[in-house]
Amino acid sequence: xxxxxxxxxxxxxxxxxxxxxxxxxxxxxxxxxxxxxxxxxxxxxxxxxxxxxxxxxxxxxxxxxxxxxxxxxxxxxxxxxxxxxxxxxxxxxxxxxxxxxxxxxxxxxxxxxxxxxxxxxxxxxxxxxxxxxxxx
Amino acid sequence: xxxxxxxxxxxxxxxxxxxxxxxxxxxxxxxxxxxxxxxxxxxxxxxxxxxxxxxxxxxxxxxxxxxxxxxxxxxxxxxxxxxxxxxxxxxxxxxxxxxxxxxxxxxxxxxxxxxxxxxxxxxxxxxxxxxxxxxxxxxxxxxxx
Numbered sequence: 569x570x571x572x573x574x575x576x577x578x579x580x581x582x583x584x585x586x587x588x589x590x591x592x593x594x595x596x597x598x599x600x601x602x603x604x605x606x607x608x609x610x611x612x613x614x615x616x617x618x619x620x621x622x623x624x625x626x627x628x629x630x631x632x633x634x635x636x637x638x639x640x641x642x643x644x645x646x647x648x649x650x651x652x653x654x655x656x657x658x659x660x661x662x663x664x665x666x667x668x669x670x671x672x673x674x675x676x677x678x679x680x681x682x683x684x685x686x687x688x689x690x691x692x693x694x695x696x697x698x699x700x701x702x703x704x
Numbered sequence: 705x706x707x708x709x710x711x712x713x714x715x716x717x718x719x720x721x722x723x724x725x726x727x728x729x730x731x732x733x734x735x736x737x738x739x740x741x742x743x744x745x746x747x748x749x750x751x752x753x754x755x756x757x758x759x760x761x762x763x764x765x766x767x768x769x770x771x772x773x774x775x776x777x778x779x780x781x782x783x784x785x786x787x788x789x790x791x792x793x794x795x796x797x798x799x800x801x802x803x804x805x806x807x808x809x810x811x812x813x814x815x816x817x818x819x820x821x822x823x824x825x826x827x828x829x830x831x832x833x834x835x836x837x838x839x840x841x842x843x844x845x846x847x848x849x
Contacts (some may be wrong), residue, residue, distance in 0.1 A: 588731050591763065592727055621738075621755070622734065622752065622759055623756070624756045624760050624763070625817040625818060625821055626763060652749075653751070654752060656749055656752070657752050657756045657825065660821070660824050660825055661756065661760075661821035661822075661825060662807060662820070662821050663821075
């Protein structure tokens with residue numbers, strides 16, 4: 569069966585959708601991704617849909633589902649690279665993708681993800697340094 | 705919805721019939737619709753609207769009627785060209801079309817955006833359904849409409 573690969577990069581999971589999605593493929597991605605978040609303890613999920621020319625109500629719902637499920641598992645989701653025509657179509661269709669973070673491209677998406685999980689990391693660092701100084 | 709006079713004046717320039725039985729057929733159908741839309745120089749946003757509408761209707765056909773048939777036509781009203789898609793199935797039919805056309809209404813587990821959303825994406829939309837016999841949905845998108 570066809571599968572969309574999920575890559576791990578540090579605390580993030582990267583998904584680049586390069587093929588035309590059909591329903592079962594999208595559903596498989598949803599369950600694979602949620603399981604990967606759980607297994608790897610990823611803090612963020614970046615989904616690149618720049619090669620996707622069509623997002624209909626079903627796929628829009630899957631994207632929303634992935635974001636909601638990841639949020640429950642303590643991971644943020646950012647969708648990047650949506651084509652303008654897809655954005656127009658989604659809104660006209662009546663699917664505003666509420667609750668899904670988006671960015672224009674991969675780089676901006678990465679920065680957004682980093683900023684979203686930045687604060688707890690900094691806290692960890694500070695805790696470590698204070699611990700160290702106490703130890704010294 | 706559609707006026708009958710406008711439909712009568714529309715000439716069909718080419719016809720292509722596609723059987724839909726499996727989910728993967730929808731990918732093939734979308735590619736064919738894309739080819740036809742590019743052929744009549746439809747703009748990218750309209751292409752996307754049309755293919756998205758087709759995607760919604762194919763899903764309905766597969767989910768509720770186990771597949772069916774899609775007729776792809778290039779049509780002309782004289783001045784402008786467009787793509788007309790006719791989805792026919794021999795499924796259970798829709799008992800209450802008015803309800804089915806309402807946003808948020810669904811008998812399945814979907815969001816209920818399929819039919820009303822599709823109507824918003826195309827220029828002309830016509831639905832005929834008989835309980836126990838099947839459903840036929842016709843959509844038309846003009847190249848620059």
